[in-house]
Amino acid sequence: MKDITKLIRRFMGILLLSTVLVIVLNIIILAVISASQTANGRPWTTAKETAEALQETETGYVLTGDMSDTLSRENAWAIYIDNDTLEVQWHTENLPDTIPMQYTISDIASLTRGYIDGYPTYTGESEDGLVVVGYPKDRYWKHMSPSWDYDFIKNAPYTVLIVIGVNIFLIFLIYMIANSKLLKSVKPITNGIQALPSGEPVYVREKGLLADLAAKINQTSDVLQRQKRNLQRKETARANWISGVSHDIRTPLSMVMGYAGQIEDDESLPEGTRKNARIIRQQSTKMKNLINDLNLASKLEYNMQPINPKPVNLVAIARQSVVDFINLGMEEKYPIEWNTDEALTTCVINGDKELLKRAIGNLITNSQTHNPDGCTISVCVEKRDTEYRIIVEDNGVGVTDEKLEELRTTPHYMMSDSGTIEPRHGLGLLIVGQIVSAHKGAVSFAHGKQGGFAVTLAFPIIDIDDKQQR
Amino acid sequence: MDYDYLKYKKILIVDDEADLLEMVISILKQDGFNAMKTAGTVSEALQICKEWKPDIAILDVMLPDGDGFSLFERMRTFTEVPVLFLTARGENEDRLTGLGLGADDYMVKPFLPKELSLRIGIILRRYYKGESPIVQLAGSQIDFDRAEVIKGEEHFPLTAKEHDILSALYRNAGRIVTIDQLCEAAWGDNPYGYENSLMAHIRRIREKIETNPSKPVSLITVKGLGYKLVLAGK
Structure with missing residues (x-):
């Protein structure tokens, strides 16, 4: 986590x-x-300043400077206690009546620490006595025993x-x-949310602070599962439908092909009739291929075609595909070149031999279909750092840049959901793509070196231990 | 057909489509076969097998009273007759089931008449090779039964590997057989890395069958791909 x-x-x-x-x-x-x-505030300072500002004159004590203003602004009063007599020698006008005029030493100690009659008092030392400044009762709060360890x-x-x-x-x-x-309670929730995209059923215990959230995740998972099941059912139905139709069409098509083939081969019939029969036979062969392609494409698309991966040699498969094509006897019009380096004899991947052969065969047939006037087809297998490549290339009419772009980007009409029914290209290349991606490979289309069309099938190199190869 | 003796072989065709049966018969008749019987059901087919003892059976997979695979298995309990499945079921699994049971071939409808008769010919030749003729090449003859090559007055014995390789080439006479197929024929499954041994064997075979081994005319190399056996007069 x-x-x-x-x-x-x-x-x-x-x-x-x-x-x-x-x-x-x-x-x-x-x-x-x-x-x-x-x-x-600064009451101590004020008291000290008051003491300094208090001067003895012939007429008695006088508070010089601004101090009296300062005091009256603060609403404070002041007294001066003589050191010798411990009597109040001077005081401000606003001295409350309750303030005593005579003090003992213990009074002095008490007022220094605290209050006189509830008025917080502060002392300042002057030459022969002590100036005490008293503030209104609610002006200051004094801590009376301020001593610590x-x-x-x-x-x-x-x-x-x-x-x-x-x-x-x-x-x-x-x-x-x-x-x-x-x-x-968050952890199972995040686990659940992270598991949702995998498509597997998710269940989070609906307990704790986030039980509501857990319930919602469970509901979401249920909905996703239901949708997946429905989709699978639909896809299976569709694939089965295609498979059923192609099955049912095979026997009647056998008859068409069979009798057309017989008429074609019957030398006692006029040439024109035999030619017509040949066309019927050729067209029904096309239909047969189309049915097979459609069936395979739909099965591959819906993952209903079992792939039987075994260690297979791509060189052998490519060679077989080429030879199968040559053995069809079309070499005059479509000469085929085997350009694999002779030193490269084994390129082993885990794959389905029949499907891979089908893919290469489709590419060769594709070159042939698009070049009715003939072309040279070249097949080669290469080993690169991380992949094996099978390249099928021709020197025929090739493709336009737009067509190439379309091949690379546009989904096949069979897989398209855009509602268009305009067929873009046959099923051949679609099947090639499906087969290659079922083998975790990649297909790329390009212009051929000699102007034609080139298709590269790339398969990642995997480690297959030697025992399996032998 | 080149092998007249095979034309007298008895062929049983099992399919529930009467029209198709009729067509297959007409195809095979055109090809020179004469002895043919048809069955539309499993029970009928079993009865014919027991009484008529066909030399080859062509079976459909979907029959009204059972499927061709189980019919095949029941047939195998009393006969070793070669079997070709001819069916509309083209799925790989079906194909593998059929071949896995030990069928000799599997063809998917629709099919070309020529292909059917060719495949039947191949199966019959393989099965009844005791009667197989000596193969004629440009400069020699191969006697597969005795595993030897006859060149002029001389007889050259074939080693087991040479016999395997030549048989594979002969089965596909006139067609290219890939290096890999030949290695597989001689050395079994997953035959990697035998290319050089194969070349050595081919050289020795040429010494036995070719008049001028350095200019072969019967065993042709197709560079990089494989080899082709050319029969005399072809």
Whole structure:
């Protein structure tokens, strides 16, 4: 399950990235907030500045500079406690009534850490006393016992890191637990979806989070199976129909051919009659070939033609096809050349001898059919790096570029679903293509070297061990 | 037909189409055969086989009371008569079933009259070769029964391989037989890599049958493809 692993890895990546981003974001937000805090607060500084700004003059203490404005803007009050008398020597106008005017040392200690009567207070040292600035009660919250273990502060950075680490780990853990269930139910679903295109029946257990999805996959598989069965049934019916028709037509055609052949051979009959009989015989032979071709083509198309693969020698097969053609006695009009290198004696593939012979025979016949005025046909077998090639070529009329393109790209009318009934070419080349592809080979069409038509059948070279060959 | 003695062989033709039977008879009659009987059913065919003892049987596969394959098997229980299947069933499996059972040939309808009589001739020659004549070549004669070549006054014995090769050539006299077919005839199935041995044997055969072995006229080489045996007067 490569895809699932990939999915998990991607999820993890996203999670990790988002965690880091969130932490960074938090730090930034924290920094911004603290910065703004410092900017508008700074009560300790204010207290210190107030202490510095407080000057003793002949008329008493005076707050110089803008400090009184600053204080009143903050709604804060201030007092000055003398070091010796511990009495309030000076205070701002807005001092609340409840603030005492006399302090003990313990009062001082308390107000330094915390509050006077609920007002948060901050102290600043001046020459002979202490300036205390008090803020409105709801302005600041003071931490009264701010002391930590030294080690705690020393180890704080590590502690923070460990905490962050543990947090991340926890998040992962929660994520994994939460998702493992989902992933567990996703896996059979993805398996099911991946198995669907193979055409085999697929069943996914309808359980877990994605039971609905599983049910849909099962339904899809059922639909596909049903369609496949229907299609197969139709194709079988069609192939059977063609096979039945061709069977039934054989006996009547035998009679036509038989009697025509007899009339043709009867020397006591007039020449004209015998010639007519020959034409009948030739045409019925054509019909016979057509029926055979149609039957074979439909069987190959619907995979109903059993292929009996055995180690076969392509050179022997090609040679046999050529000799069969020569033995028909048409060599005068269609001289045939065997151009295989004599050193090449065996090209073994796993194949069906009869079908392969049929393919080569069809190509030779094709050259003959398209060149009624005769042509030289050349057959050769070649061994290339990864494939064996059988090349059947003629020097006849050849084909136009358009026709070549059509042969390469247009499906045969028998296999075409475009509804056209215009026959493009005979079944011969179609069967060649079917036979070659049943042997995992490839057919290519080209112009011949001498202007005619050339067909190359290429078969991949396979390893067949020597024992089988012998 | 060249072999007159074969024309007296008794031929049984089994088919359920009366018209076809009539035609086959007329074809074979034209070819010189005289002794023929026909049957339309399996039972009729078996009865004729037992009583008339034909020398060759031509069987259709689809018969009203059974199929030709089982008829053939039942015939084999009491007779070794050579059998040619002549049928409208052209599927490879059928062909293989027929030949696999041990039939001598299998022909698919429709067929040419000439082809039928040629094939019957081949089967008969092969089966009744005890009566086969001595084969006449341009410069010699081959006596397959005694496995020897008679050239003038001299008699040359044929080795087993030479006999196999010559028989294969003779069965297809006048036609090219491929190198591969000849190797198969001499060395059996999947005969790869025997091309050079075959050439050596051909050379020795020529020494026996040709007047001038370096200019052969009876055993002709077709370059790259195979060999052809030319009979005298052809």
